[in-house]
Amino acid sequence: MLVRDIMRTPAVVITPDTTLADAYRTMQEKRIRHLPVVEGHHLVGVVTDRDLRLATSALAPHPFAPESRVADVMRTKPVTADPSDPVEDSARTMRELRIGCLPVVDGGHLVGVVTGIDLLDALIRMTGVDKPSGRLEVRLPDQPGELARLTSFLSHRDLNIHSVLSYPEGPEAVRMVLRVGSIETRLLAQDLRRADFDVVWPPEKPWPR
Amino acid sequence: MAAVIYHPAYRSYAFGDDHPFSPRRVEMTLDLLSELGHPVETIAPEPATEADLLGVHADYYVRRVKALGAGEEVADCHEYGLGTPDTPAFPGMDEAGRWLVGGTLTAARLIAEGGQRRVLQLGGGLHHARRNFASGFCVYNDLAIAINELTKRGLWVAYLDIDVHHGDGVQQILYEDGRAMTISLHESGRYLFPGTGEIHELGSGVGRGLKLNVPLEPFTQGGSYLEVFEEVVPAGLRHFSPGVLVVQAGADAHFDDPLADLMLTTRDYEAIFRRILEWADVYAAGRVLFTLGGGYSFRAAPRVWALLYLVMNGLPVPETLPAAWRSRWSSTLDAPLTEAFHDPELGDDAVPTRDEIAQRNRQVAQRLLDAASAYWF
Numbered sequence: 001m002l003v004r005d006i007m008r009t010p011a012v013v014i015t016p017d018t019t020l021a022d023a024y025r026t027m028q029e030k031r032i033r034h035l036p037v038v039e040g041h042h043l044v045g046v047v048t049d050r051d052l053r054l055a056t057s058a059l060a061p062h063p064f065a066p067e068s069r070v071a072d073v074m075r076t077k078p079v080t081a082d083p084s085d086p087v088e089d090s091a092r093t094m095r096e097l098r099i100g101c102l103p104v105v106d107g108g109h110l111v112g113v114v115t116g117i118d119l120l121d122a123l124i125r126m127t128g129v130d131k132p133s134g135r136l137e138v139r140l141p142d143q144p145g146e147l148a149r150l151t152s153f154l155s156h157r158d159l160n161i162h163s164v165l166s167y168p169e170g171p172e173a174v175r176m177v178l179r180v181g182s183i184e185t186r187l188l189a190q191d192l193r194r195a196d197f198d199v200v201w202p203p204e205k206p207w208p209r
Numbered sequence: 210m211a212a213v214i215y216h217p218a219y220r221s222y223a224f225g226d227d228h229p230f231s232p233r234r235v236e237m238t239l240d241l242l243s244e245l246g247h248p249v250e251t252i253a254p255e256p257a258t259e260a261d262l263l264g265v266h267a268d269y270y271v272r273r274v275k276a277l278g279a280g281e282e283v284a285d286c287h288e289y290g291l292g293t294p295d296t297p298a299f300p301g302m303d304e305a306g307r308w309l310v311g312g313t314l315t316a317a318r319l320i321a322e323g324g325q326r327r328v329l330q331l332g333g334g335l336h337h338a339r340r341n342f343a344s345g346f347c348v349y350n351d352l353a354i355a356i357n358e359l360t361k362r363g364l365w366v367a368y369l370d371i372d373v374h375h376g377d378g379v380q381q382i383l384y385e386d387g388r389a390m391t392i393s394l395h396e397s398g399r400y401l402f403p404g405t406g407e408i409h410e411l412g413s414g415v416g417r418g419l420k421l422n423v424p425l426e427p428f429t430q431g432g433s434y435l436e437v438f439e440e441v442v443p444a445g446l447r448h449f450s451p452g453v454l455v456v457q458a459g460a461d462a463h464f465d466d467p468l469a470d471l472m473l474t475t476r477d478y479e480a481i482f483r484r485i486l487e488w489a490d491v492y493a494a495g496r497v498l499f500t501l502g503g504g505y506s507f508r509a510a511p512r513v514w515a516l517l518y519l520v521m522n523g524l525p526v527p528e529t530l531p532a533a534w535r536s537r538w539s540s541t542l543d544a545p546l547t548e549a550f551h552d553p554e555l556g557d558d559a560v561p562t563r564d565e566i567a568q569r570n571r572q573v574a575q576r577l578l579d580a581a582s583a584y585w586f
Contacts, residue, residue: 129404132290132337132344132377158294160287182295183337183345183374183402184229186468201400202470206560 003090004083006122007104009112013038016045016071023070024052034101034115037074041109045074048100080105081114087122090114126163133162134185136178137201138192139169147176153195154180157188175200211327211521212319214312215239215251219332222305224297229468229505230346235331237511237538242518244531249518251331254315256307257354261314265353265382270341271303274348278302290343306349309333313351314358316498320453321362326495327486327521331514334457334502336376337403345374345402352500353382356455360388364452367392367493369442371481372459372502373469375406379457380420387415390449392442394434396462396471397424408577411584418584421445423574426566427470430555431477433567434462437574438481444578446492448585453496454489458482460504460513464555468505472560474552478513482520507542512550526550 013036014023023035027049037045047070055064055073064073081090081102090102094116104112140146147166154161160181169175182188189199220232242249262271273283277291277298286292299305313333319325335347356366356379368383370376370393383389398404412420423441425434446454460478462471473481489497499517504510512530519526527550535546560566 129398132342132403132405134402134404135400160293179404181293184295184468185402187229205464205470 001087001122001126002083003081003085003087003102003104003114004112006087006118007081007083007112007114008118009104011036011103011110011113013110014047014070015039016069016074018070019066020052020056020064020068020070020073021066023047024049024066027052034113036078036103036110036113037070038110043078043080043103043105043110045071045076046078046101046103047074051075078103082106083111087114087119091119094119127165129162129179131162131181132183133179133181134183135201136180136185136188137199138176138178139198139200140174140176142168142172142174146174150176150197153192153197154178159188211329211518212316212325213249213251213329213331213518214254214316214319215249215331216253216308216312218256218305218308219312221301222309222332224299224346228297228346230503231507233541234504234507234510235501235514237507237534238331238514238518240537241511241515241530241534244534245515245527247518247522247524249331252315252319254308254312256304257310257314257349257351258307261310261354262307262349264357265340265350266338267341274306274343275303278304289341290339291348293343296343296346296348302348306335309335310349310351310354313355313498313500316500317355317358317455320496320498321359321364326497327489328498329518329521330498330500332501334372334459334500335378336370336372336457336502337374337378339378339381344378346503347378350378350382352376352379352455352457355498356383356389359453359455360386364496365389365449366453366455367446367449367451368455368457369485370394370457370459370502371462372457373462373466373471374402374459374503375422375424376457377403377405380406380410380422383416384412384420385414385416387419389416390419390421390445390451392421392423392445394423394425394438394441396427396429396469399424400427401469408573408580411581418581419449421577421581423570423577425471425573426569428472428560428562429566429570430472430560430563431474431480433563433570434471434473434477435480435484436567437570438484440574441578442484443488443492444582446488448582451493453498454485454493456485456497456499457502458499458514458517459502460506460510461502463504463506463509463513464552465506465509466504468503472555474555475509475512475516476551476554479516479520479526482517486520507538508544508546509552
């Protein structure tokens with residue numbers, strides 16, 4: 001999944017001459033917390049609702065007036081993302097820099113924005129259930145050809161795989177979590193065990209018949 | 210006596226000999242009741258008309274079901290969940306589906322017009338079917354069609370789904386409907402098909418707060434099931450004040466079910482059925498429509514559904530299963546049928562994590578009620 005698949009486009013933007021009061025109103029009206037600042041199509045900064053609240057706070061040593069310009073409080077030279085970046089790269093960047101948004105720039109033009117909330121949406125899309133499906137969890141040896149052996153077993157049964165997640169489990173195994181388009185995952189698990197797969201879910205029932 | 214709806218044509222809703230959704234389960238149920246000295250008098254329904262189907266299903270979907278049932282090739286049938294390993298095409302698919310829908314509709318009309326209080330539809334309960342998508346053995350959604358019929362006639366419906374799988378099709382079709390509450394108890398979608406039925410699925414628009422889901426931990430036993438059942442269902446019914454209950458009485462939460470992982474026994478089912486009938490009396494003027502549903506253990510499902518009939522009619526539950534019935538059907542199964550009617554107790558140590566499971570289920574029920582009751586007033 002790439003940044004272009006999840007970014008907000010077109011982004012709501014302001015200019016360096018926008019007043020803090022107008023920038024704040026825009027955030028309230030659009031229910032957003034991050035505004036890229038542009039001159040033409042060119043990105044020159046980012047301002048967040050936190051920037052505005054801190055800049056105008058009565059607790060600040062020299063509070064800015066509501067009529068001040070955004071140019072005086074914005075972050076210049078913000079870190080940006082490319083539309084072709086994988087979403088996990090954006091997540092890592094935002095996490096490392098402790099920021100909540102990345103303007104997306106393509107060929108020098110601002111084309112969109114990705115926020116932490118968009119990344120949560122991406123997480124839901126990647127792991128969520130959008131088609132009726134059952135869960136299948138299989139432990140595979142971490143060797144070439146093992147995943148192919150599993151997917152070809154499923155394809156021979158005409159089963160559609162809706163999603164696949166995998167993570168390493170110890171040094172020599174990989175845990176595969178699949179959502180397959182079938183209500184009959186228990187019967188499928190029986191057959192997988194007969195074919196020497198290590199099926200973690202669904203488990204064998206612990207009680208005798 | 211409860212009215213019982215059935216027609217031999219229900220047997221035509223069959224996906225092949227090895228398919229779990231076998232009409233034999235209902236034949237075994239009827240035969241068991243007959244051998245117990247309670248031959249069931251049934252009311253024959255008419256199959257549903259195409260207009261009945263189109264109240265819920267898209268015309269392009271019905272057209273494809275008909276074509277597949279007539280043996281025609283439908284190149285894009287997979288996009289509609291048809292012709293899949295779970296829901297394969299079979300000759301006469303449309304007609305067979307319409308018989309089951311017709312049965313549930315007949316049951317609804319007996320209640321809405323005929324003044325009947327308790328009706329048992331010995332089939333149907335196809336809760337996974339969507340407007341334009343077949344899923345989990347379900348082609349046409351008899352429940353949603355019958356519920357619409359009841360609400361149209363002024364009876365608001367509380368739909369209670371005790372099948373082990375989430376009643377996703379019914380919930381989706383009625384998601385924005387303020388005249389129908391849906392309550393589904395099921396094994397959590399994190400582990401079991403269809404994957405949905407989380408507590409945050411609460412309905413939308415005027416239906417917000419009227420769609421309740423209780424996703425249960427795998428290996429939940431009767432004690433914990435009944436605890437959350439008691440906590441959630443009456444609270445919902447009290448708020449909603451339905452005119453009628455529609456109950457999808459799937460028998461696949463039984464511990465012997467080959468497709469799922471809950472651990473109810475027949476004694477748990479007896480307690481559940483008795484409570485539902487009490488709630489129907491208290492909250493819905495005694496009006497209750499039961500359908501069947503999932504339930505894929507030939508050893509368990511016929512006993513569960515025979516129990517439903519006995520409890521609905523205030524008949525005693527026998528100690529033992531009739532020898533004639535056992536010998537007739539044992540030969541068709543891979544192990545003989547037990548002598549006792551009820552299951553043996555599973556014992557306290559059947560699941561080592563029983564207390565942890567019960568605690569999680571309790572929290573889920575509490576979080577559900579907290580979230581849903583925010584919309585109740």
